[in-house]
Amino acid sequence: MRHRILALVDRFRANPPPVVAVLRLEGIIASGMRYRQQINIESHARLIEAAFSMPRVKAVALAINSPGGSPVQSALVMKRIRDFAKEKDVPVIAFAEDVAASGGYFLALAGDEIYAHEASIVGSIGVIYAGFGLDEAIAKLGIARRLYTAGEKKSMLDPFSAEKEEDVKRLKGIQGDVHEYFKSVVRDRRGRKLKGKRAELFSGDVWTGEEALKLGLIDGIGEARAVLRERFGEKVRLRTIAARRRGLLSMLGFGRGAGQEARMPLFGSVNWADDLLAAISERTFWGRWGL
Numbered sequence: 660m661r662h663r664i665l666a667l668v669d670r671f672r673a674n675p676p677p678v679v680a681v682l683r684l685e686g687i688i689a690s691g692m693r694y695r696q697q698i699n700i701e702s703h704a705r706l707i708e709a710a711f712s713m714p715r716v717k718a719v720a721l722a723i724n725s726p727g728g729s730p731v732q733s734a735l736v737m738k739r740i741r742d743f744a745k746e747k748d749v750p751v752i753a754f755a756e757d758v759a760a761s762g763g764y765f766l767a768l769a770g771d772e773i774y775a776h777e778a779s780i781v782g783s784i785g786v787i788y789a790g791f792g793l794d795e796a797i798a799k800l801g802i803a804r805r806l807y808t809a810g811e812k813k814s815m816l817d818p819f820s821a822e823k824e825e826d827v828k829r830l831k832g833i834q835g836d837v838h839e840y841f842k843s844v845v846r847d848r849r850g851r852k853l854k855g856k857r858a859e860l861f862s863g864d865v866w867t868g869e870e871a872l873k874l875g876l877i878d879g880i881g882e883a884r885a886v887l888r889e890r891f892g893e894k895v896r897l898r899t900i901a902a903r904r905r906g907l908l909s910m911l912g913f914g915r916g917a918g919q920e921a922r923m924p925l926f927g928s929v930n931w932a933d934d935l936l937a938a939i940s941e942r943t944f945w946g947r948w949g950l
Contacts, residue, residue: 676894677717679887680710683901684721684736688728688762696902698725698766700735706900707736711743713898717891719744720883721753721770722899727761727783730837734844740769752890754883755779760865761787764876765841768848773877774886775868781876784841785863786834791818849875 684703686696710719721740727733744751753770755763760783767773767781775781797804797819804819815826842861846853853860855874871877879886887895 675715676896677891678713678715678896678898679718679720679891680713680716681720681722681883681897681899682706682710682740683724683899684763684766685724685901688725688732688736688766690729690732697728698736698902699729699732700739702902703736704739706902707739707743710900711747711749716747716749717895718750718752718887720887720897721751721766722756722883723753723759723763723766724756725760725763725766726758727763727765730762730765730786730841733762733765734840737766737769737844744769744771752886754881754886755781755868755877761785765844767877768844772879774879774881774883775871775877776882777868777880779868779871780865781868781871782860782865783863784845784861786838786841787863788830788834790816792822793818794821852878 684698686698687694688698690699690701692702710716719740740751743749750772751770753759753767753773755767755773755775756779758780759767759775760780764782764784794804806814806817806820808814812826812829814820816822816830838861842857845860853875855876860874860876866874866876868877868880872880884897887897
């Protein structure tokens with residue numbers, strides 16, 4: 660509503676200031692609604708469309724703060740941004756804030772240009788799988804694992820069964836395919852700007868903004884307001900579009916969500932355990948980067 664009022668006011672000005680839509684891409688990249696802040700095509704499709712449909716928009720700036728997550732959701736969101744950029748003929752400028760790692764960097768590749776702060780964490784062009792091996796633990800407790808499948812590979816990497824060499828080999832093959840896709844997008848979007856050795860760039864390592872600039876992963880050092888004012892003038896209007904953040908208490912069953920009946924607190928919610936695990940998982944994602 661605020662954006663509409665400002666647009667209406669600007670319409671009657673003789674020389675209305677240029678407008679840049681600032682689309683915030685903040686949180687873990689995952690399907691569904693498991694985390695307080697997350698990014699996926701379902702939650703951000705309308706926001707992306709709104710950014711590119713803003714009256715007199717001269718550019719769309721992506722303010723990215725994400726430790727990564729789902730490669731599929733990263734690709735879907737990135738492609739939707741590129742599709743609108745091409746359709747509307749609007750340039751996209753990406754800004755890495757605290758972290759644009761893994762899927763977060765994939766989102767930054769939607770930008771025609773990428774900027775970061777000197778101390779931003781950038782990169783992590785790789786694929787990871789983490790799990791636990793609990794087969795010996797349950798054996799010591801005298802617990803028998805009963806697992807029945809139709810399809811010999813259905814129980815691949817089951818944490819309560821002994822690890823199989825062929826399962827690990829299969830997983831690494833899948834990871835390799837996803838990694839190759841990630842690398843191909845980086846090469847396509849960054850092209851000759853890449854300066855580092857490919858083995859180093861695609862090792863899964865991360866770099867500060869200063870290091871990423873030297874490697875050609877980003878185009879410059881700078882924050883959104885300063886760069887956009889330099890590019891479009893001191894009077895440029897920056898209009899932020901962001902997804903609503905879920906409160907931690909609402910995740911754990913307190914209060915009332917939009918369009919929902921009031922929920923019983925914590926243990927009164929049938930999903931309290933899942934919500935608590937999601938909160939811990941979210942903390943782990945960010946904690947990996949010291950955030």
